[in-house]
Amino acid sequence: MGEETTPLLTVDNLTIEIAGANVVDGVSFTVARGEVLALVGESGCGKSLTSYAMLGLLPPAARRIAGRILLEGTDLAAMSERQLRKARGKDISIIFQEPSASLDPLTTVGSQIASAFRQHHAVSGTEAFARARDMLVAVGIPDADHRLHQYPFELSGGMCQRIMIAIALICGPRVLVADEPTTALDVTIQAQILDLMKQLVATSGTSIVFITHDMGVVADIADHVAVMYAGRIAEIAPVRDLFARPAHPYTALLLASVPRLDITPKANLATIEGSVPFPNEFGYGCRFASRCPLATDRCRAEQPPLFEQGGGHRSACWHINRVHELKENAA
Amino acid sequence: MSAPENVLEIRNVAVHFQGRAGLFGRSAHTVKAVNGVDLDILKGETVALVGESGCGKSTLSNTIVGLQPPTTGSIRLGEDEVVGATGRALNDIRRKVQMIFQDPALSLDPRFKIGAAIAEPLQVRGIARGKALKQRVSELLVQVGLRYEHADRYPHQLSGGQRQRVVIARALALEPALVVCDEPVSALDVSVRAQILNLLVALQKRTGVSYLFVSHDLAVVRHICDRVVVMYLGRFVEIADRDTFFANPKHPYAKALMAAVPEADPERQRNKEGNKERYILSGELPSPSNIPSGCAFHTRCPLATDICTRDRPELTPRADGALVACHHA
Numbered sequence: 001m002g003e004e005t006t007p008l009l010t011v012d013n014l015t016i017e018i019a020g021a022n023v024v025d026g027v028s029f030t031v032a033r034g035e036v037l038a039l040v041g042e043s044g045c046g047k048s049l050t051s052y053a054m055l056g057l058l059p060p061a062a063r064r065i066a067g068r069i070l071l072e073g074t075d076l077a078a079m080s081e082r083q084l085r086k087a088r089g090k091d092i093s094i095i096f097q098e099p100s101a102s103l104d105p106l107t108t109v110g111s112q113i114a115s116a117f118r119q120h121h122a123v124s125g126t127e128a129f130a131r132a133r134d135m136l137v138a139v140g141i142p143d144a145d146h147r148l149h150q151y152p153f154e155l156s157g158g159m160c161q162r163i164m165i166a167i168a169l170i171c172g173p174r175v176l177v178a179d180e181p182t183t184a185l186d187v188t189i190q191a192q193i194l195d196l197m198k199q200l201v202a203t204s205g206t207s208i209v210f211i212t213h214d215m216g217v218v219a220d221i222a223d224h225v226a227v228m229y230a231g232r233i234a235e236i237a238p239v240r241d242l243f244a245r246p247a248h249p250y251t252a253l254l255l256a257s258v259p260r261l262d263i264t265p266k267a268n269l270a271t272i273e274g275s276v277p278f279p280n281e282f283g284y285g286c287r288f289a290s291r292c293p294l295a296t297d298r299c300r301a302e303q304p305p306l307f308e309q310g311g312g313h314r315s316a317c318w319h320i321n322r323v324h325e326l327k328e329n330a331a
Numbered sequence: 332m333s334a335p336e337n338v339l340e341i342r343n344v345a346v347h348f349q350g351r352a353g354l355f356g357r358s359a360h361t362v363k364a365v366n367g368v369d370l371d372i373l374k375g376e377t378v379a380l381v382g383e384s385g386c387g388k389s390t391l392s393n394t395i396v397g398l399q400p401p402t403t404g405s406i407r408l409g410e411d412e413v414v415g416a417t418g419r420a421l422n423d424i425r426r427k428v429q430m431i432f433q434d435p436a437l438s439l440d441p442r443f444k445i446g447a448a449i450a451e452p453l454q455v456r457g458i459a460r461g462k463a464l465k466q467r468v469s470e471l472l473v474q475v476g477l478r479y480e481h482a483d484r485y486p487h488q489l490s491g492g493q494r495q496r497v498v499i500a501r502a503l504a505l506e507p508a509l510v511v512c513d514e515p516v517s518a519l520d521v522s523v524r525a526q527i528l529n530l531l532v533a534l535q536k537r538t539g540v541s542y543l544f545v546s547h548d549l550a551v552v553r554h555i556c557d558r559v560v561v562m563y564l565g566r567f568v569e570i571a572d573r574d575t576f577f578a579n580p581k582h583p584y585a586k587a588l589m590a591a592v593p594e595a596d597p598e599r600q601r602n603k604e605g606n607k608e609r610y611i612l613s614g615e616l617p618s619p620s621n622i623p624s625g626c627a628f629h630t631r632c633p634l635a636t637d638i639c640t641r642d643r644p645e646l647t648p649r650a651d652g653a654l655v656a657c658h659h660a
Contacts, residue, residue, distance in 0.1 A: 042493075042520035156615050157384075186383040187547060188612045191591040195611065213521055216550075216593030219600040239597050257525035258595050259554035264574070268532070269525035269554065275490040276520065 008033045009054075009175050014077075016049050016058065021279030023062070024049050025231045031175065031224075034205040036197075038212060038222035038239070044276050046231040047211045053077065054209070055094050056084040071175065082193035090120045093168035094173035097180040099160035103152040109163045110136075110148030116167045135166040140196055143148050156190035162196065169200065179211045194221055204328045217257050219243060224312070227251050230277055230287035233306065238315035252326045254279045286316070293326065294319045337409075338427075338508040338541045339372040339395065344404030345565075346390050350620065360620035364390040365401070366565035373508065375535065377542040379556035381549060381588065385616050387565040388545050392511045395543065396430045397421060409508060426456065433514040435494035445472075445497050446482025452504045452565035471500040474537075477528060492523035495585040496530065503534065513545045528555055549592050553577050561585045564619055564627040567646060571653035581653055581660040583632050587612045626658070634659040 007030035016024035024046040031037045041049040054069050054076060057141060065302050069076040071091055079087065096102050104112060113132035114125065121128070129148070136144040139162040152160055168176055168191040178197070182190040198221060201208060210221060216247070218225055218239065226236040227248065235248035256270035274291045289299040298318055306314040316324065346365040364387045372378050393399040395406060397413055406413040411424045432438050439448055449468050453459045455596045459467050469479045475496040486494055495515065497511065502510050512531070516524040532555065546552050552559060559576040561569040561584065569582040580586050591611070594600050612631045617623055623630050629639040638658050646654040 042522060094656060097535040158615055186616075187549075187591040188383060188587060189595075189615065191593070191611050194593070214593070215521070215595035216600070219595050221594040243597050245594070252523055257522055259525075259528070259550040261546075261550045261553060261577070261589070261592055261594055261595075262596070262599065265554040268529050271525040271529060272522040273526075275492055275523055323423075 007031060008035075009071060009209070010068070010070040011050070011054070012068045012070065014053060014069065014091075015065050016046070016051060016053060016062050018279065022065075023231045023279050024053070027067070027228070027231075027233055029224075029226050029233065029236060031207045031209060033174070033207055034201055035223045036201060036208045036210055036221050038210045038218045038225045039228060040212060040215070040218055040225055041184055041228035042213060042276055044230070044279075045228040047228050048179055050228075051094065051179055051209060051211055054175075054177055055088055055092060056081070057094070086120075089116055089168075089173065090171045092174055092175040092177065093171075093173040094177040094179065095161070095168050095181050097183050099105050099157060099164045099184075100152055105152055105159060108151055109155065113163065113166050116274045117170045120171045129183060131170060132166070135170045136163075138200075139163075139166045139169075140192075141166075156189075157185055158192060159183060161189075161193055162235055165193075165196065165200070169204070169206065172204065173206065175207050175209065177209045177211070180213070182217065183212070183214070190217070197221065205209050215255060227254070231279075231280060232287060232316065234288065234317075235313075235315040236306070237309075238311065238317075241311060241313050245313070246327070247309050247313060247320050247323055248288075248317045249294050249319070249323055249326055250288050251315075252323050256327065275304045286318070294322050337371045337373045337407075337590035339370070339543070340405075340407040341368060341370040341395070342405040342407075343367050343369060344391070344394060344401045344406060346387070346394055346399060347402045347619050361660050362618075362620045363565050363622055364619055365394065365500065366622070367404070368562075368565075368567050370560065370567070370570075372541050374508070374541060375539045376558065377544055377545045377556045378558045378560060379546060379552040379562050380562060381546060381552055383547070383588075385564075385619060386562045387619065388562050391562070391607060392430070392513050392543060392545050395509075396428050396511055397425055427503050427507050428509045428511065429505065429507040431495075431498055431502050431512045431515045434518045435491060435498045436486065438498050440495060441486055443486075444482065445477075445484050445486065445489070448486075448497060449501045449504055452501060456505060458505070467504070471504055474503070474534065475500040476526075490523070491519050492526055495519060495523075495527055499527075499530065503540070504564070505539065506538065507540065509541045509543065511543045511545070514547070515544075516551060517546070517548065523544070524551070531555065545552060549589060550594075559625060561588070564617065564622050566627065566656070567654075568628065568656045569653060570646065571651075571655075575651050575653050579651070579653075581649060581655045582628075582657050583634050583660060586629050587631075626656070 011029040012028050014024055014027040015022055027050055041047045093143040110132050113130035113135055117131050133144050141147050141162055149306045182193050222239045225239050225242045227234045229250050234250050272291055285302050286304055289295040291301045304316045304318045306316045308314050345367050348362040350360040382388050392403050408424055408427045413424055416424055446468050449471055450464055472481055475635050477496055516527050544556055556573055558572055560567055563584050569585045580589050614631050625641045626639045626644055629635040644656045645658045648654055
């Protein structure tokens with residue numbers, strides 16, 4: 001889907017350094033218009049840093065040492081802070097995991113949404129409020145007139161996340177970065193928010209870079225998936241392809257280690273031994289080699305490039321043809 | 332039902348919190364976090380307690396381990412009544428029940444070495460000292476898949492999964508009959524979760540400990556538990572054996588919880604979309620300070636009728652052994 005069109009967003013060779021270690025290392029991907037790309041990985045894999053870099057929000061300790069972030073040809077990474085302020089909200093927006101931590105507790109949600117609109121549009125307060133009201137309706141908040149005048153503490157977590165989505169989308173950005181937007185919510189509310197996001201993509205054509213560690217959420221919302229491990233993309237593929245034919249040992253083991261709702265459990269879950277290496281432990285080779293049952297000397301010495309598997313499915317592994325063994329062992 | 336092998340017997344436990352009167356003298360609300368529940372846990376059994384945040388599952392687990400006195404009801408651990416016990420008696424009872432929390436980083440004192448953290452309960456109880464203490468700490472570390480060298484490290488030198496192993500070792504140090512696990516894997520990375528779940532299962536096989544496993548993740552629950560208890564606004568709405576429950580959840584709330592879990596399978600996940608729409612719950616959990624009349628779930632229930640707003644359904648047994656509190660299921 002959308003494979004032939006020019007991509008809306010291109011991240012090219014993004015490399016971010018913290019204290020001498022490349023915590024994001026040569027990350028490249030593209031996102032088409034109206035597409036949802038999931039960035040999946042565990043804590044420390046660099047998925048959040050990648051997304052912050054897209055908005056120029058890297059923490060002070062982190063430094064981008066290479067790479068471009070092209071939004072329809074304009075390099076966001078090369079922008080000054082002043083230019084970024086113009087782009088944020090209008091071209092690219094972000095929502096975070098904990099909505100109550102992102103909202104101002106002392107301001108009504110109506111004025112927070114309205115001020116996001118006025119950041120980019122010279123309109124009166126009344127008009128901005130009217131737009132805020134429309135937006136509340138669009139994100140499915142009942143009784144919008146009343147809610148506009150409430151403070152964040154008067155709303156539940158799910159409602160606050162809807163407010164965050166309203167703020168992020170009111171200026172019609174082309175790309176929405178969603179950093180674990182449903183992780184802090186109950187599953188019932190998560191289902192509502194995921195449905196809302198799918199509906200917004202369908203109606204507005206906004207592309208979403210969806211950051212998560214939850215394979216279930218990926219299966220629900222993503223068109224394409226990039227699996228990250230220790231700062232690099234391990235595998236990138238259309239969503240059905242990835243789940244049906246994982247071509248990287250990390251993906252295969254990750255999928256096998258997730259307990260399933262639809263399968264009567266066996267005695268033991270498949271596990272990945274050890275834990276994610278710290279940045280100072282990254283070696284020269286494949287960063288998954290220390291935990292990989294297929295690893296050979298070559299893996300420890302030489303970093304594998306992303307090999308094309310056809311249909312946009314690429315995997316960074318020297319032993320792609322043996323990955324199916326892992327799946328069979330786990331089954 | 333009071334067979335001798337019950338490690339835990341809860342009878343009619345309620346936990347109410349009296350709110351303070353409002354600023355302008357409005358009447359005080361009573362938050363009814365737990366509202367009359369009964370539960371037995373057998374020796375070696377794992378019971379899962381599931382529900383949304385605010386349903387009272389954490390209040391109930393705190394009550395079971397004696398961190399929160401119940402307003403009414405009885406909690407028996409083996410032969411001993413927890414409610415009303417004080418001083419030494421309470422201390423002795425507490426030895427039989429331990430707790431594992433969600434975030435291991437918050438459960439360990441950052442200035443305690445791992446060995447000292449695990450040794451502390453043994454020293455407090457005067458169970459072991461000197462060489463025997465070292466020996467026991469070493470055994471516990473090995474039991475949870477760590478090495479004795481870890482005893483000399485601080486929590487920050489370990490990964491999240493290793494820290495949770497330490498917390499588990501400490502919980503098992505006193506050989507409790509029951510461990511209450513409050514979301515023990517939700518803060519862990521996906522690839523580490525499976526290790527910890529396997530460890531909990533293996534330890535249960537070895538020691539015969541029982542678990543009360545509090546979780547919102549039904550896939551994890553299916554993997555680990557023998558029985559499922561679904562809680563909604565302070566009451567149990569469905570209790571069933573694992574296979575019965577997952578084959579055929581009956582309470583509309585249980586069905587909605589199941590439908591809401593995104594499955595790690597794009598085909599299944601997208602095929603059930605049409606089906607799932609029916610069960611996506613509109614709205615959110617009402618406040619426990621203002622619980623709806625009749626069946627507390629009627630405000631969100633797709634099956635609700637008049638009787639649901641008037642009469643609260645009791646848990647009644649169904650043909651396959653499940654207990655369900657619903658007029659229409």
